[in-house]
Amino acid sequence: MTVKYEKTKGLTDKPLSYCPGCTHGIVHKLVGESLVELDILDRAIAIASVGCSVFSYQFFNCDAQQAPHGRACAEATGIKRVLPDNIVFTYQGDGDLASIGIAETIHAANRGENITVIFINNAIYGMTGGQMAPTSLIGQKTTTSQDGRNQADHGNPIKISEMFKTIEGVAYLERVAVNNPKNVIRAKKAIKKAFKYQKEKRGFTMIEVLSSCPVNWGMKPVDALKWIESDMIPNYPLGVFKDKGADDEKN
Amino acid sequence: MPKGKLTFDHERCKGCGLCVEYCPQKILYQDKKTLNDSGYNIVSVSEPDKCIGCAFCAMMCPDSVIKVEVDK
Numbered sequence: 429m430t431v432k433y434e435k436t437k438g439l440t441d442k443p444l445s446y447c448p449g450c451t452h453g454i455v456h457k458l459v460g461e462s463l464v465e466l467d468i469l470d471r472a473i474a475i476a477s478v479g480c481s482v483f484s485y486q487f488f489n490c491d492a493q494q495a496p497h498g499r500a501c502a503e504a505t506g507i508k509r510v511l512p513d514n515i516v517f518t519y520q521g522d523g524d525l526a527s528i529g530i531a532e533t534i535h536a537a538n539r540g541e542n543i544t545v546i547f548i549n550n551a552i553y554g555m556t557g558g559q560m561a562p563t564s565l566i567g568q569k570t571t572t573s574q575d576g577r578n579q580a581d582h583g584n585p586i587k588i589s590e591m592f593k594t595i596e597g598v599a600y601l602e603r604v605a606v607n608n609p610k611n612v613i614r615a616k617k618a619i620k621k622a623f624k625y626q627k628e629k630r631g632f633t634m635i636e637v638l639s640s641c642p643v644n645w646g647m648k649p650v651d652a653l654k655w656i657e658s659d660m661i662p663n664y665p666l667g668v669f670k671d672k673g674a675d676d677e678k679n
Numbered sequence: 680m681p682k683g684k685l686t687f688d689h690e691r692c693k694g695c696g697l698c699v700e701y702c703p704q705k706i707l708y709q710d711k712k713t714l715n716d717s718g719y720n721i722v723s724v725s726e727p728d729k730c731i732g733c734a735f736c737a738m739m740c741p742d743s744v745i746k747v748e749v750d751k
């Protein structure tokens with residue numbers, strides 16, 4: 429018999445600190461597998477952010493730094509510029525990236541920093557107890573929007589990939605989801621491509637991953653994945669928003 | 680003959696049930712009588728002969744509990 433699937437060497441053996449059924453774990457595996465398959469694990473540097481993934485530096489089996497809230501892309505910029513041959517990536521939630529860290533992220537993208545951003549959109553602040561995030565959906569009940577988010581008081585959900593598509597320095601940008609095996613396979617392909625582009629020094633790459641937070645959504649893990657399909661994907665359509673490699677080939 | 684063979688690292692399991700849901704053969708179940716050290720109900724295979732080795736269960740497991748081997 430041959431091994432078709434086993435725990436990736438891209439992750440350490442430490443048990444993940446995430447809640448049962450939280451898809452942060454699936455995304456961690458995809459990152460680890462991609463680094464191993466592209467043979468870049470030994471020169472990868474992870475930048476952990478603030479949020480439930482604050483401990484991700486213990487899980488990615490490579491060098492890592494933990495950045496203050498929102499500052500992951502600034503830290504990644506510095507590290508990549510000093511160590512240009514290393515593969516530098518950030519792993520950030522939507523509270524971290526789309527709220528307090530939006531400025532750092534936009535400017536890193538605009539400068540075309542040759543880094544990869546793994547952006548976890550779970551439409552909520554997980555770690556702090558389920559407050560509304562910039563990405564929470566209209567009508568979504570959170571601890572700070574108990575009657576549901578409404579446009580008049582809270583504004584519309586921020587569509588990060590749609591915004592970043594307009595930025596020149598972005599080389600690859602795709603929105604994926606990890607709510608079923610088919611989408612997980614697609615997400616893996618996207619993450620791998622982003623790292624490949626960084627290896628080829630093409631510029632800023634970001635993968636937005638629609639991910640679950642069963643605990644703060646108040647759902648069972650399986651129901652949370654169904655909610656990604658029924659509620660998140662219609663608001664956050666999946667697909668490639670920018671691919672400079674493909675554009676270069678066309679021209 | 681089963682096409683796939685599953686091995687579980689039960690101590691990593693958090694009993695979330697995603698593998699049970701996404702197994703197309705519906706041969707996984709949560710063993711309500713067996714807990715791991717963390718207190719979670721572990722997952723078992725009801726009819727191992729029916730495994731097709733697709734690895735969907737392992738792919739959907741956030742905690743890398745399942746190893747899948749296939750006959751080639």
Ligand SMILES: Cc1ncc(C[n+]2csc(CCOP(=O)(O)OP(=O)(O)O)c2C)c(N)n1
Nearest residue numbers: 478479480497521522523524552553554555
């Ligand atoms: C400067 C600063 N402000 C606020 C906080 C509190 N805080 C910790 S995690 C977090 C939000 C994290 O949410 P998200 O990025 O969506 O990640 P998740 O926990 O959902 O994975 C906040 C506001 C902090 N740690 N530092």
Ligand code: SF4
Nearest residue numbers: 446447450480554641
């Ligand atoms: S609080 Fe939410 S995002 Fe954080 S680990 Fe738990 S389920 Fe995952």
